[in-house]
Amino acid sequence: MQRLIRTGSFILLLLSGVSITAAVNASQAGSLKVFACEPEWASLVKELGGERIDAFSATSAYQDPHHIEARPSLIARLRQANLLLCTGADLEVGWLPMLLRQAGNQKVRVDQPGYFEAAAQVTRLDIPQQLDRSMGDLHAAGNPHVHLDPRRIQDIAEALLGRLIEIDPAGEAIYQQAYNDFTKRWQDAMQRWQQQAAPLKGQRIVVQHRDWLYLFDWLGIEIAGTLEPRPGLPTTAAHLQSLKKKLQQSPARMIVHAPHQSPRSAQKFARLSDLPVLELPYTVGGTADTQNLFALFDQIIASLTGPADE
């Protein structure tokens, strides 16, 4: 028994030794720490803060931001953050409240300047007339996928600039200059994208989930139907059949889904309807050529206007 206790305390000693080494390493990096819920916001805040910002994204392009697995590092990161930067509009309602509670960081509490919701800065679409849970995964605050409209990105960037200056006044000149620079490049890019995407106007596209709503709203594309019978629910054979009938009267150009969604329902409907399937990058970081917001929209426009024969 004594030998056991000795071995046990040796292991504990070893573990605490490692923790103290970790503590010594911790006092580096004096920059503004930003905890972004999704990669698009980490990318945006880096455009506005550059070197002054240490941004981290809780989810990757391959994850559905509706739901994530709890990991200790998420709590630790949020604990150290100066700014929490999320989509809001209930997108993260399944995990962010718990994460905020466990982190206990007063600076990023919901009523503090350190808490920033991107969707709250812009007008949202799909706000339900009446709330009814039987309608599926409807967000009372409207469709949360606002980052796919570059006009809204511009508005969010402006609001974010104000917030960065409020939290970190010493960096005002840097943020302001980076914002001006970003705005100029963004407006130029938007003109380019709109020209490239002009032929898409008035086209009809079938989507898996209404996460493309803001993109299509910007480009004048019409959602011809969704593969999900109700938001967030898996598709059913009956639903696909009725969608096929609907499309016979007014045809669609293609089926679009995001990389974090399984392509199976899109492929199934492709066999049924003979429509091509397009996997469209949904956010920053999905592939090697979508490493920032500019590249993301370059890719989205190129894929949508490219030959639809996948």
Place this chain on the structure above:
Amino acid sequence: MSDAIHWTLSDFAILLPALLAGLLVTVTHVPLGQRVLARGIIFLDLAIAQVAGLGIIIAHSFHWQPGGWQTQLIAMGAAIAGVLLLNFSERHWPQIQEALIGSMFVLASSVGILLLASNPHGGDQLKDLLVGQILWVSYQQLVLVAVLYAAVLGLWFKFRQQQSSLLFYLLFAVSITASVQLVGIYLVFASLILPALAIRRLTAYALPLGYLLSVLAYALGLYLSALADLPAGAVIVVCLSGLSLLAALLLPSLLSGLQKQHR
């Protein structure tokens, strides 16, 4: 995304609620697990946990809050109804008890899937029930469970000698209903069965060593999940398995050697 995080000593405090949840589960589940193993009804906890989970799903379809008392009442009621049924079947058809327990498990799971079919987050909820979210445990939850477990343990050690089948089943239902919501079905199963397996052949210090083993596994699992940035529940299950295997291999000879020395 994968760049290392700087862990300070105070950062490890964020793991404290999870560690306390682990301690609470350990205190009740190791002795319960010993009895489950002795009776040879290993899948009892999976079945009862699933039935309690079914209760939570039913409560959810009435739009009651997950932590609310109505939800707890329904979950507890479902689990108790389940054990009463199993207590009845054990007395009348003991030879098919294990088969009935297994059937109860798949039936409860399947009814749960049907109830969640029209719920957009149904898949997530089923997964949460299995894997659990030990890191999201709040102190408020811990206090409630601690009070409940104190009562369970009091009754357990008071009436341990009587070997009442009904009492065992009832205490089991109450404990599992609470622990499933705290740490998920996988960890509940692991905490019940693995330490109990490790100490099965010990003649002395069995329960204290089971406790020590389980607590060490929770602490090590949380620590490793923090360093490696992995989901905590799954890492703890792996640690429980590893430490239990080690203990089962080493402890019997170690203990008998010590006893010889003392003589």
